[in-house]
Amino acid sequence: MSFLALERLEKRYPDGFHAVRGIDLAVERGEFIVLLGPSGCGKTTTLRMVAGLEEATAGTIRLDGGDVTRLRPSQRDVGMVFQFYALYPHLSVRANLLFPLENTGLAKMQREVRVDDIAAALGVTHLLERFPRQLPGGDQQRISLGRALVRQPRLWLMDEPLGTLDSDRREELREVIRAQQLQHGVTTLYVTHDQEEAMTLADRIVVMDQGVIRQAGTPSEVYESPADLFTAAFVGSPGMNRIDGLVTGGVCAPLGLPVALPDGPVVLGVRPEYLHPDDAGPLRGVVVMDEYLGAWRNLHLDCPCGRLVMRLPPGAAHRPGDAVGLRVDPAHVLCFAPGDGRRLA
Amino acid sequence: MAGMPGTGGTRMLAWSFVGPALLLLIAFNLFPLAWNIVLSFTNADLSGGTWEWVGGRNYATIFSDKSFAAKYGAALRTTALFTVLAVAIELALGFALALALRRDFRGKTPLLAVLLLPMMLSPAVMGLFWNLILEGTYGPLNQILGLAGLSQPAWRTEFKLLCLLLVDVWMWTPFMMLIALAGLNAIPAQLYEAAEIDRTPAWRVFARITLPLCAPLLGLAVLLRATDALKQFDLVMAITGPNDQATQTVSALLYQTTFANQKVGLGAAYAIVVLVGVIAVATLFTRYLDWMAARQGREG
Amino acid sequence: MRGLAVLRWSLLGVYAALAAAPLLLLLLTSFKSPADATSLDLKVLPLAGSASPHAFAPTLDGYAGLAGGGEGTAQPFWSYFLSSAIIGVCSTIAAVALGTCCAYGFSRFRIAGAKDWLFFILSTRFMPPLAVVAPVLVMYRQMELQNTHLGLILLYTVFNLSLAVWLMKGFIDEIPKAYEEAALVDGYSRIQAFVRIIVPQARTGMAVTAVFCLIAAWNEYGFALTLNNQRGVTVPVYFAGLQGNISGVPWPQVAAGVLVSVLPIMVFTLLIRRHLLRGVTFGTIKQ
């Protein structure tokens, strides 16, 4: 039996907004799960239902074998990190870290030791006597992580903890979070809209959109084998290219690939790294933008079949307006249904 | 150049925003105050006739003349007692009501309207009307007490300061409640969510989060109410008149001295004495508020 | 938890009843005859022809009495009401306008000694009006402002300014600076940006501030009593005049006058009630 289980979980707000439309998810002990999706997809609502901050309209949440759906947040023994830190502004960093321990039976000495330990692990020992408002965002979020961890809860919940930080701090803190999670082996549910964060942190990614789970899988599963067009486009930077195709007699235009599909329209998906420049290739496009990114470049092309992006080594630049021919890796073309975007082959 | 920060132009612009208000405040506060200081060394009266310098005689009267000193001291004590009691009751009651009103429920809006109404009424007039309510024989309060078989005290002759307190509390508790409610509403919900997740019991949430976060605002509300209570005049005039020993506040005594007895110079000297005291207390209090704000690492 | 809820509801219930009782009595009294108002049988049932000793025949005499002069008052109620309206509205507008400008200045510019100025502004509230009323009286006699509307308008503006500045500063501090800066870069001057951007953004704050200023100006008594004794006298002074009535205070007339005079403030407050709760934190709690 899994450590955390969401069963047909649903949330409908009084104003009629259906934020979460019946999701099922099983999380194993010690797993790092990332809920990934655009704003408004229901990922934060799901997290808050697990925390007990929102009441589920329907469905069940099981934690460590017990039904916690109707329990108050304080009865669930979880720790949570908020996007905007939610540190107590009138308390020093030390008092913020001590706060969750005040409600445990720990002796004063033990509490102090716990706080010192977690502060050392997060590298905030020198900040203990300061107040949150005096600290930059990165440090505030470190302390917020510490506050969620110091009680050693059985579940760690994080709501876009890196969302307001700049890229340097984000990368640092990502490593801190991963290291702490591995060290304590605490089961973690992490919400983000940043697919790169999801890819690097997660044991499994749960892609959400419009209140439903589109796909749950390891980063490479989600990336290489997306279950639908939404996941294909959302995961990856940039997302998967989408080419409208037509199957006639087992051959798919415009790429001329053999496919085992009935006749009719189809949407083909190709990752940017599986497109290659080839003047004899089946597609031609005009360069819109050549994005140099250091280790590689993204070439944006306008083709008759739409806008395509090709990932190239950082060689010579293309000028806007240049014509480029391209071919695809047949082994890496995926087929999706045009209507609901479901994966076909 | 208009709008260029850090230049002479900006300084001009900045002062043109704050200047008019400051000028007006100076003209109507510092100027009369200075004049008052001058008057306090004279024997001026209200008729606007001639006056002459009397040196520190007015001050000497206030501090050492037997009959006067007792009177002035009593007025100060009455005012202090009234202020402390009124503000303390209003703070406790107002904050308790705000806590009770914090969550939404059906009928909250009309209830709030009723609760806030006393604050909008004129103290001078409502003080007058309370005379009817508190009247010993036909006053509704005693009639109700009588119907309930309880004793019917002569409120307006035996418990004058209590009457004053009662009406002040009735009128100004809503003000404290309003400010406290605004403060409670402004506390970010996430702080409560974090505390709830950390298994903090309700009383500790109140003691460690709600109270300290509201404290600076409550402090300011106390300051505003206290400054009003120290000036208490309207209710005294309406309920007992300015010359009743039981309720003679500083303002009432000032009125009595300056207008009824027409001793402008003496009144001016007393006003200066009172002001020095009030400003000392208020300065201490605002320093305390500053200190509280600084403790939270908040600038400005 | 349950005990807390009981406590909460009983506190609200008891307090609401006690707070509302004088108001109810005020309403009932305004429809009574003077004799019923001071009857030894508490009259609470406005039923003409009822046999109950606690019933009374409602009458509009109290309201009608407001039109007459009456003993102890020089003019009919309505002339006082008009004075109150002119003085209240003008001084409120002036206090809010000056206070908003001043608060904006302190919020957005680096002004030398800003902290001390702000403390000075707050400290002007500590001053009892009666401590400065004698010099003001002398000053007003010189400038021929005694017994004028302008005299009281100026005084009330000044005495409301400190509250107005502090309240408005709380509001304006919360409006992002980028709003005006965008306008500056877009080709507007600082003053235009203030008028076009900040004033509309701060209007709820200005409404809240106006309520407090209006209440204070409408109900002020000390200055109104001592400075103006012929023309331009405000409503509170009218009632104080009734107090000296030889045949006893005309309670129904007092009650009717109170209700009529609180009406404008009540309406104004109701209009902005949604903002009232947000508005008065003076910026002490930042989100």
Place this chain on the structure above:
Amino acid sequence: MSAALAIRGLTKRFGAVQALTGVDLDLAADELLVLLGPTGAGKTTLLRCIAGLEAPDAGSITLGGVDAVGLSPAQRDVALVFQNFSLYPDWTVGENIAFPLRAPGRAMGADAIRERVAWAARMLRLTDYLDRPASRLSGGQMQRVAIGRAIVRRPRLFLMDEPLTNLDAKLRESLRVELAVLRRELKTPMLYVTHDQAEALSMGDRVAVLDGGRILQQGEPRAVYERPVSPAVARLVGLPRINLLPAEDAGGGWTAGGVAIVPRAAGDPAGRCLLGIRPEDLRLAGGSAPAEVQLVEHLGAALLVTLRWAGMQVQALVGKDAAVRRGDTVHPAADPGRTHRWSAAD
């Protein structure tokens, strides 16, 4: 054609904080210059000095050949897009976009304004939203409106202060391309401030790297990436971050942690150096010393491998078909021509 913007010796101090120190910067007409730096580097201060929202303590700012110090923001005719959108929430999209055109100095007719607003809305695909209140837009739409407000008056210079930072990652990516293409069509010079090195490299005609109030390096993105003048620049540009290893000259070759990494080349500093190897330039085979694979992160098109190599932690970016797992032992090697060497004093 005179430069759109020329800055010389710009210095600004806030109390004890030296925000900018002797900044020199030029922006050609029709150029997009990205100002890249971490939080607190002084980028926003520089932008605000150019816009006229801050007055510099020293130095000159010339806009299109005219001395701008002393001009009000309104007189400078530059457009500024803020990080947090700064739209007026009660106004509609159309009113927000039209706002700069209604400025007193411009005196445009109502028809001309309508036409311009329609044009800007078309450019940014906002035509359907013109009547909607700004408060009811998504973040991406809000920032497009803010950009619309900047382009509608056709200023002589665009200033962008981290315009994409507050948006979702996915939106950031697509708006990045949209904005660069739009700028190219408008042919208006742009100074773009960001802390995101991907934005800097991909959008800029040139990049200026700013840290601690000084410009550390400026040049074409590729030049800055491939030839960073200092380890500080190398760390600021490029993600995953460059590996920096303290190395010693062990007679003809550089060794770090006792491992020979690359041979000495002409022009290398003597004695000790800081050796920089970009993760994509570190291969996992062919080297002499073994390294343990500590972590393999899936970045989509590539794998980021974290290695423990002779006591040092290094990262390598490899193709995703590489068969490498946590705990494997590999023999990393760097291409000598693609490493960077700075004297250790830097």
